[in-house]
Amino acid sequence: MHREADDNERETRSGRNIIEIIRTMRAELRKSDRKVADVVLKDPQRILNATVGETATFAEVSQPTVLRFAMAIGCKGFQDFKIRLAQSLAFGTPATHSVLLETDDPETVAEKIFEYTMTSLDWARSHLDRAALHKAIDILANARTIEFFGFGASGIVAHDAQQKFPLFGVPCGAQLDSHQQIMIASMMKQGDVAFVISNTGTTRSIIEIARIARANGAAVICLTGSDSPLASYCDVALIVETLENTNMYTPTISRIAALVVIDILSTSVAMRRPLEDQARFHNMKRQLSDMRKVQTI
Amino acid sequence: MHREADDNERETRSGRNIIEIIRTMRAELRKSDRKVADVVLKDPQRILNATVGETATFAEVSQPTVLRFAMAIGCKGFQDFKIRLAQSLAFGTPATHSVLLETDDPETVAEKIFEYTMTSLDWARSHLDRAALHKAIDILANARTIEFFGFGASGIVAHDAQQKFPLFGVPCGAQLDSHQQIMIASMMKQGDVAFVISNTGTTRSIIEIARIARANGAAVICLTGSDSPLASYCDVALIVETLENTNMYTPTISRIAALVVIDILSTSVAMRRPLEDQARFHNMKRQLSDMRKVQTI
DNA sequence: TCCGTTCTGTAGTAAAATTACATAAAACTA
DNA sequence: TAGTTTTATGTAATTTTACTACAGAACGGA
Incomplete structure (x- = not known):
């Protein structure tokens, strides 16, 4: 008798993206099963x-x-397999269709980039460390001040975060300049939170920031693309894996996934806040919307 | 005999999101069919x-x-119906499940925000005006200089765009300050492109920017969330519809959709550039990656 | 009330999925 | 290397499921 998928742990949406599962399990499949796997991977739509x-x-x-x-890939039967396949295919077949070609017209480029972005987000979603998320929220909810650090594309994320968090009564800053970063990091102390953003996680100066902030007693959270050197200097590492490859035309998905994580953090922190703060937030939003209408130069 | 779905026009992805179809057709269904429709809408997962x-x-x-x-809702049979349903359900049922509740734990918040973001992107994808996209690319590809204008969350998008476009030899700027915006807009002339970003499209000062830039002979492109007043002051209006509702806890999806559009534009423009520029771009990317490793404070 | 049309259920049929079993191939042991 | 056990694969039977034909019921208009 051969391995059977544990039936108990499959409930609502445990084994998401059957295509990924097939791809990873392909090597350990029976010879004939592999033939089936190959035709499925080659043209899932046909199946x-x-x-x-x-x-x-x-x-x-x-x-x-x-x-x-x-059965071998963990489905209850052929019907179940087809259902799971259909769900995986809703975004379109990631790897195959999303490769941009020199000859693509703008419409195709648009389709592919949308598809690719959505697929990558789905990937990031399923690979996000929930324990780390929990811990980060705890730290942020109790922070006296928060400073966001980042360069380049990550600087944008830092800037965005800095726009969202202060709304709930926590003073925040976003440091995009290298010298400024060092200064601010050096001034941090117990009760402050340094939120360090770096997709690669290898940039020397940003690692230095994490080290300094931590040495001064601040809690350090990092948001990075892989289990990088930066992570070892932090109290919590939020690792947002994306499908980014180095193809020239592949857009930088990492910042988008990072922005979603910022949304999750700010929303979760907001929900922990006392109601008076939430009321203040609503107030602010209304004032902003008023301003939009009357504001002249 | 009653209505049968036209068999010819159903190919790869014509009738997307069967749940929407059921919801809209519900009224004109037979009484018993409606009973079926209701149980499907109530708990699609179970079906x-x-x-x-x-x-x-x-x-x-x-x-x-x-x-x-x-058959009535346009499927070939029960099997076909289930496949279509599975595909519609891949994102999770948008409206129903994605509403954030006070009581949600962080994991649920994360799931919902990811789901909501992906669903909204899919919506934006299907509602993007391809003709406008084409036109915008044409204008950007021939621009001498590009200036991006935006406030708040849209300012972040402007900043991001400014980081991507210059890579292909076009000088760019991002103006996030109101006075600076007026100054720059006043100085623009024929051959320049003003790229105005505003989610609401109603902010007075940003409309003014569009007006000034255009009066000076610059081409004006806007990126906005709906068919707003701003659009009438522009040569091309890129309207990025999102599902944003005003719920306090609903994160601002609009900036993410806008960033994807920026990706599409920059990628498409890059593909029109001569090869020498593309080589220069590769060069730059390598240098950046080198810097990351050696850079000290 | 009668006639025609439109629904909806009963019963039957075709087709698909699943299981049982037997044979072939591979791996292991002596 | 021959024999034995284990694993892998196909053939054929069986069950389940999807679909169709038909007939009775409900509805609507004259």
Whole structure:
């Protein structure tokens, strides 16, 4: 008897993105099952409208093999497999379709970038460390002041964060300039929070900031793209994995995923705040909307 | 005989989001079909793992009625219906599940914000005006200089755009300060491009910028959230519709959609550039990556 | 009330998914 | 290397599921 997926832990949406699962499990599959895996990966859309028999023909195996394949990758049966496949395919097939070509017209570029962004967000979603998130929220909710640090694209994220957090009564700053960063970091103390943003996590000066802030007793949270050197200088590391590859035309998805994480943090922190602060926030929002209408130069 | 969905126009992704279709068609359905529609809308997830018989039981109708329902909403059969439903459900049911509650724990908040962001992006994707996109790319590709204007959250988008575009040999600026904006707009002339970003599109001062820049002969592109007053002062209006509602805890999705549009524009413009510029871009990227490693304070 | 149309359920049929079993291939042991 | 156990794959039977034909019921208009 061969491995059967544990039936208990599959409830609402445990094994998301069956295509990823197939790809990672491909190596350890039976030879015939691999044939099935290959036809599925090659043209998943075709399988959606196919029966067991048709799929068996495509893969040049027998019908039970197709069933066994479905079982092997953790599905209850062929129907269940098709449902899961359909859900994975809702974004379009990530890797295959999203590669930008020199010859693409603007509409295709738009489609691909949207697809790619959504797929990457989904990836980031499923790879986000929930424990770290919890811890970061705890720290931020109890912060006296928060300083956001970042360069380049990460600087944008820092700037965005600085716009959102003060709304709930916590004084914040965003430091985008290298010298300014050192100065501010040196002045931090117990009760302050340094929020360090760096996609690569290897930039020397930003690591230095984390080190200084921590040495001064501040809590340090980092938001980075992989388990980088920066993480070891921080109390909490929020690692936002994305599918970014180095292709010239691939846009920088990392900042978008980072912005979503900022949304999550600011929202969660806001929900912990006393009601009076929330009222003040509403007030602010109304004033801003008034200003928009009357403001002259 | 009753209406049958036209079979020819259903190919890859014509009838997207079957749930929306059901909701809109609900009124004109047969009485028994409506019973089926209701159980589907109430708990779509449950139908995914159900057979025709089970669905019939849930809706308290006969099995053929379930089949006729599937046909009525434009599916080829029950199987096809389930596949379509699964695809619609991949994001999670937007309206229902994505509403943030006071009682949500951080993990749920994270899930909901990711879901909501992805759903909104998908919405923006399908509502983006392709003709306007085309036109904007044409203008940007031939620009001598580009100035990005924006306040608040839109200022971040402007800042981001300013970081991406110069890479391809076009000098750019980002103006986030009101006075600075007026000054720069006043100095623009034929051949320059003013890229005005405002989610609401109603902020007076930003409309003024568009007016001034245009009066001076500059081409004006706006990136806004709806068909706003601002659009009438521009040569091209890129309208990025999002699902933003005014709920306190709903994060500002508009800036994320705007950033994706910036990605699309910059990528498309880059692809029109001569190869020498693309080489220069690669060079720059390498130098940046070198700097990251050696840079000390 | 009668006739025609539109719904909806019963019962039957075709087709698909799943299981049981047997044979072939591979791996392991002596 | 021969024999034995284990694993992998196909054939054929069985069950389940999706779909169709038909007939009775409900509704609407004259």
